[in-house]
Amino acid sequence: DAKTTQPTSMDCAEGRAANLPCNHSTISGNEYVYWYRQIHSQGPQYIIHGLKNNETNEMASLIITEDRKSSTLILPHATLRDTAVYYCMLNSGGSNYKLTFGKGTLLTVNP
Amino acid sequence: GAGVSQSPSNKVTEKGKDVELRCDPISGHTALYWYRQSLGQGLEFLIYFQGNSAPDKSGLPSDRFSAERTGGSVSTLTIQRTQQEDSAVYLCASSLAQITANYGYTFGSGTRLTVV
Numbered sequence: 001d002a003k004t005t006q007p008t009s010m011d012c013a014e015g016r017a018a019n020l021p022c023n024h025s026t027i028s029g030n031e032y033v034y035w036y037r038q039i040h041s042q043g044p045q046y047i048i049h050g051l052k053n054n055e056t057n058e059m060a061s062l063i064i065t066e067d068r069k070s071s072t073l074i075l076p077h078a079t080l081r082d083t084a085v086y087y088c089m090l091n092s093g094g095s096n097y098k099l100t101f102g103k104g105t106l107l108t109v110n111p
Numbered sequence: 112g113a114g115v116s117q118s119p120s121n122k123v124t125e126k127g128k129d130v131e132l133r134c135d136p137i138s139g140h141t142a143l144y145w146y147r148q149s150l151g152q153g154l155e156f157l158i159y160f161q162g163n164s165a166p167d168k169s170g171l172p173s174d175r176f177s178a179e180r181t182g183g184s185v186s187t188l189t190i191q192r193t194q195q196e197d198s199a200v201y202l203c204a205s206s207l208a209q210i211t212a213n214y215g216y217t218f219g220s221g222t223r224l225t226v227v
Contacts, residue, residue, distance in 0.1 A: 043202050
């Protein structure tokens with residue numbers, strides 16, 4: 001997905017916060033930022049999404065810059081089970097229901 | 112069930128055979144989607160069902176692919192005369208509504224299809 005840019009890979013120590021960046025400088029005003037992850041041999045898992053305000057749920061926090069050109073997914077206390085490919089994507093909803101994932105970031109949580 | 116269930120989890124078939132892949136969405140989810148994911152590739156949209164509306168079949172790669180959704184619940188993806196390039200993980204997802212801005216999708220674990 002050419003609309004988002006993510007690092008190819010990141011490492012994080014178990015128990016520490018994992019901060020995954022995503023650049024989306026051409027985001028449109030009606031596009032939400034979505035994060036999914038895919039653990040090996042499983043289907044993608046929805047994590048969180050937001051429009052312009054920061055969001056938090058039981059899995060993660062999403063920080064979106066004021067200009068909305070970038071965002072950061074935060075896993076506050078990473079565990080080994082958080083090792084996965086994390087995808088950042090944009091979607092405006094409505095008839096735009098076809099998800100498009102880029103290559104994502106492979107997060108490896110190390111013991 | 113608690114999640115989206117797909118069966119079989121793995122399928123190996125000979126080139127030229129037909130295969131059927133099944134998806135049980137989350138109860139109450141009106142929207143159902145099929146995607147496929149080839150090795151090292153991103154998601155490829157195949158087909159979308161929403162309630163009683165006509166499905167969006169625009170992503171089906173050829174007329175060998177078809178899908179049904181009976182009674183607004185279970186869906187079956189059928190691939191006729193399978194080819195080696197059909198080998199991929201076929202993912203099913205469901206959501207409460209079409210409007211993805213408000214709801215994330217819930218994916219199943221997929222069916223890994225290998226055509227030999």
